[in-house]
Amino acid sequence: MREQFDVIVVGAGPAGNAAAYTLAKAGLSVLQLERGEYPGSKNVQGAILYSHALEKIIPDFRESAPLERPVVEQRMWLMDEGKSYLGATYRNEDFADQPGRYTILRAKFDKWFSAKVQEAGALLICETTVKELLRDPSGQVIGVRTEREDGDIYADAVVLADGVNSLLAQNAGLRRDIAPEHAALAVKETLFLPKEQIEARFNIGPGQGVVTEIAGSITEGMLGTGFLYTNKDSISIGIGCILSDLRTRQLPPYVLLERLKQHPAVRPLIAGAEMKEYAAHMIPEGGSKALPQLYGAGWLMVGDSAGFVNAIHREGSNLAMTTGRLAAETLIALKGAGKPMSAANLAAYKEAVDASFVMADMNKYKDAPDMLLANPQFLGVYPGLLDRAAKTLLTVDGDSKQEKQRQIWQSFKEKRSFWGLIGDAYKFWRAFK
Numbered sequence: 001m002r003e004q005f006d007v008i009v010v011g012a013g014p015a016g017n018a019a020a021y022t023l024a025k026a027g028l029s030v031l032q033l034e035r036g037e038y039p040g041s042k043n044v045q046g047a048i049l050y051s052h053a054l055e056k057i058i059p060d061f062r063e064s065a066p067l068e069r070p071v072v073e074q075r076m077w078l079m080d081e082g083k084s085y086l087g088a089t090y091r092n093e094d095f096a097d098q099p100g101r102y103t104i105l106r107a108k109f110d111k112w113f114s115a116k117v118q119e120a121g122a123l124l125i126c127e128t129t130v131k132e133l134l135r136d137p138s139g140q141v142i143g144v145r146t147e148r149e150d151g152d153i154y155a156d157a158v159v160l161a162d163g164v165n166s167l168l169a170q171n172a173g174l175r176r177d178i179a180p181e182h183a184a185l186a187v188k189e190t191l192f193l194p195k196e197q198i199e200a201r202f203n204i205g206p207g208q209g210v211v212t213e214i215a216g217s218i219t220e221g222m223l224g225t226g227f228l229y230t231n232k233d234s235i236s237i238g239i240g241c242i243l244s245d246l247r248t249r250q251l252p253p254y255v256l257l258e259r260l261k262q263h264p265a266v267r268p269l270i271a272g273a274e275m276k277e278y279a280a281h282m283i284p285e286g287g288s289k290a291l292p293q294l295y296g297a298g299w300l301m302v303g304d305s306a307g308f309v310n311a312i313h314r315e316g317s318n319l320a321m322t323t324g325r326l327a328a329e330t331l332i333a334l335k336g337a338g339k340p341m342s343a344a345n346l347a348a349y350k351e352a353v354d355a356s357f358v359m360a361d362m363n364k365y366k367d368a369p370d371m372l373l374a375n376p377q378f379l380g381v382y383p384g385l386l387d388r389a390a391k392t393l394l395t396v397d398g399d400s401k402q403e404k405q406r407q408i409w410q411s412f413k414e415k416r417s418f419w420g421l422i423g424d425a426y427k428f429w430r431a432f433k
Helices: 014-025 051-055 106-119 167-171 195-202 243-249 253-262 317-337 343-354 357-364 368-374 381-394 401-415 418-432
Strands: 004-010 030-033 048-050 069-079 085-091 101-103 123-125 130-135 141-146 152-160 183-192 209-216 224-230 234-242 274-284 299-301
Touching: 004 014, 004 141, 004 317, 014 030, 014 106, 014 152, 014 317, 048 051, 048 317, 051 317, 069 381, 085 381, 101 209, 106 123, 130 152, 130 167, 152 317, 183 243, 183 253, 209 381, 224 253, 234 243, 234 253, 299 317, 299 343, 317 343, 317 357, 343 357, 368 418, 381 401
Parallel strands: 004 030, 004 152, 030 123, 069 209, 152 299
Antiparallel strands: 048 101, 069 085, 069 101, 130 141, 141 152, 183 234, 183 274, 209 224, 224 234
């Protein structure tokens, strides 16, 4: 007998779980397929959870979700070579009472989310790779073919949420392979450290967390950033750069990570910590210009599979969960109205995404990825110049402040001409306005 579901969701990350949960909660028959041994086994992230996106799906998630620490402090560091960095910090104790962001460990969180999906009524099958989409003679997607024996499974619609390396979408001709200049390769370590030491080193109390975003010389002039997050009894540290830069420089990201760990600003924070996890992950960072077609006859694409990442603000999980939810709501509405899952009807999903904060933010920064890639001085030259300016101003050595200002201006002119500075300021304004 032919197996038939209302919807098949491929993938059990934030996007897939958001879609499957929303669909099952509405009473649709849902099959979720995950190629990993368990949900979270193939997923890698810093990781930051944005509560607003999850509240839209599970309002009371805080009562049971495995959350690490609410983020009360944001640090931004521009590192120069050697022993220095220039930083800014924002801290607000209100964030502990009304958290908007939490640090999480994806393996734990994805298992929890998946349990919620199954409680809602969806059927989850792990260790199952989807090889291709099944289509009828008209081209309508009617199900999937897995690598299992008698592995054809049918559904009215398929949601593709199988991550940035979505071979399913590529093999089906729904998405091209991500260009090296539109993808970042990141490596991350989870370092165990007693929570008392974490709180002392980061100047936080129980139930408080710190997120540090890092740029500058740590990426050796390549386009990329690093991060340092506090969990309950561990620290997540990682770094990522655009894949095309890594290929050109022939510099493995794990080398960059080791150098970051040895920087004088970082080394004391992780001293004595024991590595518990090491992972690498590709991140789609092409922005709105690199998005593929999001829907078609019988199928929808969500999350990393479609490239929904706001690289400028380092946001991904909230875009994944939101697009997963919007895809599910589109399918629920069509099912309730008795309408077919045609491309024309599924266009409502793109309309919903376009009307959301997801596309508002991605369109705002649509020119930023290409601008930063074409102008490596923003993350290469300028952090060093700012560091030198700070060092000059803070050094009291008998030179007048006027002389120090002259020295600072001279150092800038050595690297960038006056018109170069003006041009860079204009480029930055155009890309971030």
